[in-house]
Amino acid sequence: MNYKEIIEEVYEIVRSKENKGHIASYIPELASADPDNFAIHISTIDNYKFGIGNFLEKFSIQSIAKILSLSLAYKIVGEKLWERLGVEPSGTAFNSLSQLELDNGIPRNPFVNSGALVICDILLSLSKNAKEDFLEFGRSVSYNHQLNFSSRIADSEKSAGYRNVALCNFIKSYGNIINEPADVLDFYYCICSLEMNCQNYQTHFFIWPMMILEQAAISRF
Numbered sequence: 001m002n003y004k005e006i007i008e009e010v011y012e013i014v015r016s017k018e019n020k021g022h023i024a025s026y027i028p029e030l031a032s033a034d035p036d037n038f039a040i041h042i043s044t045i046d047n048y049k050f051g052i053g054n055f056l057e058k059f060s061i062q063s064i065a066k067i068l069s070l071s072l073a074y075k076i077v078g079e080k081l082w083e084r085l086g087v088e089p090s091g092t093a094f095n096s097l098s099q100l101e102l103d104n105g106i107p108r109n110p111f112v113n114s115g116a117l118v119i120c121d122i123l124l125s126l127s128k129n130a131k132e133d134f135l136e137f138g139r140s141v142s143y144n145h146q147l148n149f150s151s152r153i154a155d156s157e158k159s160a161g162y163r164n165v166a167l168c169n170f171i172k173s174y175g176n177i178i179n180e181p182a183d184v185l186d187f188y189y190c191i192c193s194l195e196m197n198c199q200n201y202q203t204h205f206f207i208w209p210m211m212i213l214e215q216a217a218i219s220r221f
Contacts, residue, residue, distance in 0.1 A: 004050050007040050011052045014038070029156030033059075041198040055198040060153045063094075063111070065191040069119045070110045072137045076126055084118050084176055085110055095163045097170060105174025114167045117177070120187045124179045130187055144200040153193035154186075161185065 015038060025031040039053035074081055090108040092099045100107065100114055107115035120130075127133045131149070139147045168181040168188075177184060 003042055003044070003048065007042060007050060007052060011038075011040050015053075027153070027157050027160055029153050030060075039198045043199075049199070051199055058195040058197050060150055060193050060195050062192050063116070065194050066111050066116045066119070068138055068141070068194075069116060069123065069134065069191055071141075072134060073119050073122050073126075077122065081110075081119075081122070084122070085115050095167065097163075097166060100167070100170055100174075105171045105176040107171070113164055114171060117164070117168050117171060117184055117188055120191070121177045121179050121184045124183060124187055131190055134187075134191060138194060142196065142200050144196070147200075148195060149190045150193040150195050153195075154189040157189040157192060158185070161189065164188065 019035060021035075023031055023033055023035055037054045037057055037059075039051060039055035039057065041049070041051035041055040043049050084106065086103070086106060086108045088108050090096065090099060090112050094111075095113045107118055109115050110119055123130045123134065135147065135149070139145050164185060165181070168177060168185055171177045172181050
């Protein structure tokens with residue numbers, strides 16, 4: 001199969017379509033993203049790699065980083081993780097406050113914002129330098145030793161993160177956040193600002209975390 005020809009054809013077809021989307025603006029810094037950036041990259045199991053477009057352009061992976069933080073937390077504490085988190089679909093928005101009240105401060109799952117905040121709290125409690133430990137973990141699973149946070153993105157998220165502030169303090173009121181909310185939020189904004197490009201993200205990023213999460217799913221269910 002000629003992957004290069006297929007990808008080039010798909011790229012040109014999609015590229016020619018009218019862009020009806022809108023740049024995300026809920027984080028001010030994201031609003032400055034170039035709407036013309038577009039890329040496709042493939043890495044096969046036999047180590048064939050091909051990219052087209054802006055596949056080397058860095059971007060903050062935002063909530064995708066929740067896969068990494070959950071994987072690291074589960075790797076360290078295992079099943080104890082689920083004493084503070086659920087494993088069910090939320091049924092409400094990713095940043096919902098109302099469900100937290102019904103569930104007494106226990107987030108429905110690790111991928112809604114409230115769940116990710118609890119994961120960040122757990123990692124902060126386990127490490128004297130959670131940011132560096134998280135970066136080291138991210139670098140190891142992405143095979144990218146240049147992987148880093150974007151202080152520009154993190155600061156921008158912090159400037160507009162009022163709902164996350166409310167979530168973190170609300171969970172704290174139920175005793176499910178141990179550390180200071182300001183510290184938890186600072187760590188959360190950092191992990192969301194993690195920058196990758198399509199090539200290093202797509203090549204290695206999911207393999208090892210997915211093995212950990214598969215183990216977690218088997219043991220949980």
